[in-house]
Amino acid sequence: MSGPSTHEDWSDAQEEIMQATYHALLDHGYAGLSISRIADELDKSKASIYYHYDSKDDLLLTFLRYAVDQFLSSIDTETGGDPYEDLEHVIEKVLPLRLDEDEDQIHSVVFGLRGQAVTDETFREQFTEIDDRLAETLRTVIQRGIDDGRFRDVDVDRVTEHVVATINGAMYGRVTTDRSATVPAVRVSLLSYLDAELRRE
Amino acid sequence: MSGPSTHEDWSDAQEEIMQATYHALLDHGYAGLSISRIADELDKSKASIYYHYDSKDDLLLTFLRYAVDQFLSSIDTETGGDPYEDLEHVIEKVLPLRLDEDEDQIHSVVFGLRGQAVTDETFREQFTEIDDRLAETLRTVIQRGIDDGRFRDVDVDRVTEHVVATINGAMYGRVTTDRSATVPAVRVSLLSYLDAELRRE
DNA sequence: GTCTATATAAGGATAGAC
DNA sequence: GTCTATCCTTATATAGAC
Numbered sequence: 001m002s003g004p005s006t007h008e009d010w011s012d013a014q015e016e017i018m019q020a021t022y023h024a025l026l027d028h029g030y031a032g033l034s035i036s037r038i039a040d041e042l043d044k045s046k047a048s049i050y051y052h053y054d055s056k057d058d059l060l061l062t063f064l065r066y067a068v069d070q071f072l073s074s075i076d077t078e079t080g081g082d083p084y085e086d087l088e089h090v091i092e093k094v095l096p097l098r099l100d101e102d103e104d105q106i107h108s109v110v111f112g113l114r115g116q117a118v119t120d121e122t123f124r125e126q127f128t129e130i131d132d133r134l135a136e137t138l139r140t141v142i143q144r145g146i147d148d149g150r151f152r153d154v155d156v157d158r159v160t161e162h163v164v165a166t167i168n169g170a171m172y173g174r175v176t177t178d179r180s181a182t183v184p185a186v187r188v189s190l191l192s193y194l195d196a197e198l199r200r201e
Numbered sequence: 202m203s204g205p206s207t208h209e210d211w212s213d214a215q216e217e218i219m220q221a222t223y224h225a226l227l228d229h230g231y232a233g234l235s236i237s238r239i240a241d242e243l244d245k246s247k248a249s250i251y252y253h254y255d256s257k258d259d260l261l262l263t264f265l266r267y268a269v270d271q272f273l274s275s276i277d278t279e280t281g282g283d284p285y286e287d288l289e290h291v292i293e294k295v296l297p298l299r300l301d302e303d304e305d306q307i308h309s310v311v312f313g314l315r316g317q318a319v320t321d322e323t324f325r326e327q328f329t330e331i332d333d334r335l336a337e338t339l340r341t342v343i344q345r346g347i348d349d350g351r352f353r354d355v356d357v358d359r360v361t362e363h364v365v366a367t368i369n370g371a372m373y374g375r376v377t378t379d380r381s382a383t384v385p386a387v388r389v390s391l392l393s394y395l396d397a398e399l400r401r402e
Numbered sequence: 403g404t405c406t407a408t409a410t411a412a413g414g415a416t417a418g419a420c
Numbered sequence: 421g422t423c424t425a426t427c428c429t430t431a432t433a434t435a436g437a438c
Contacts, residue, residue, distance in 0.1 A: 029320035031232040048422050115316030117377035118309050119230035128378040161386035169370030176318035177329040185362035
């Protein structure tokens with residue numbers, strides 16, 4: 001998660017605070033997040049946090065963008081090959097059978113925050129962006145398949161929205177329920193759906 | 202939402218506290234929920250809440266079950282007719298083009314709480330139950346369609362999980378993003394998918 | 403059952419030393 | 421930049437009157 005050059009021009013202290021916030025969220029959830037608990041995950045005091053951020057809100061806003069960027073990176077997929085294989089790669093990337101620890105933490109934190117979007121406009125904008133990005137990737141691949149003549153001339157937006165919803169529902173189920181059969185079933189079913197819907201006979 | 206006999210044998214005061222909690226959640230979200238804010242939505246004092254509940258946790262647990270029950274009622278659908286029409290009815294019930302105010306509030310509160318399931322086992326159990334129930338309804342209808350010979354002999358669990366994920370993703374998108382095109386697109390696409398996947402030629 | 407008043411802790415934020 | 425100490429507000433929870 002913290003590999004080399006994770007974030008632009010930030011100081012080490014700022015990066016450490018973001019990581020501490022990550023861990024505080026994993027331990028206590030958003031509702032239980034406090035500056036004290038972030039400091040507990042840090043080898044620094046509460047006051048030092050206020051040197052870097054004006055307020056808890058300021059920190060949270062910065063963190064939200066930080067987490068969203070990490071999430072977007074984690075689901076980013078190279079496309080441009082065979083359109084159907086591209087779709088396979090996207091699905092494999094967003095719904096791997098097994099998430100490694102870092103990915104699992106990113107998903108947990110991001111989906112743990114997403115509920116805030118119901119009552120907070122700032123959060124909603126971020127999650128709108130996440131879904132827009134995923135949709136854009138899918139739409140581009142599908143459209144290219146149609147233009148190439150490899151896919152049938154379907155309603156691109158309709159198929160795209162269907163796939164985005166299914167992917168989100170499966171990711172969401174993974175982190176908020178104990179229904180472990182969901183992800184494997186959806187992976188298979190989604191590919192079968194795309195094959196039937198898009199591929200020319 | 203509060204029609205006649207909403208909840209078993211509760212006192213009026215308890216029902217009022219549940220409703221106040223509802224509104225406090227809509228106004229402030231789960232992270233901003235406090236006993237004071239619940240009391241503000243009530244024409245009673247903070248202390249009166251502690252007469253009915255031992256602690257905030259006790260109240261929250263009761264409320265979680267209350268909200269989950271309301272949500273389950275709101276998506277409950279009569280089945281037993283033509284299997285394909287039953288599926289149409291379920292989708293129409295969980296993904297109506299327009300939610301009335303009460304339904305919208307139930308969805309907002311329930312999805313606002315669901316993020317807690319990431320870090321809280323008690324919450325996760327409730328959302329596992331919600332998804333299990335929806336899956337059970339769908340699985341039963343699809344299985345009956347197969348047994349009747351109206352549907353093809355598909356992998357029932359695979360199709361069921363796909364539909365549950367898609368429905369959840371669409372409901373989730375509705376309350377956590379500004380992407381208003383999702384629900385209408387998914388409704389259409391889901392029915393088209395089920396038609397292609399299930400119906401005998 | 404509900405109220406006012408209050409005890410006690412935790413949380414956000416700042417002052418001032420180093 | 422980071423620390424300790426502290427201020428003020430909010431929060432959970434209880435005591436005791438009505």
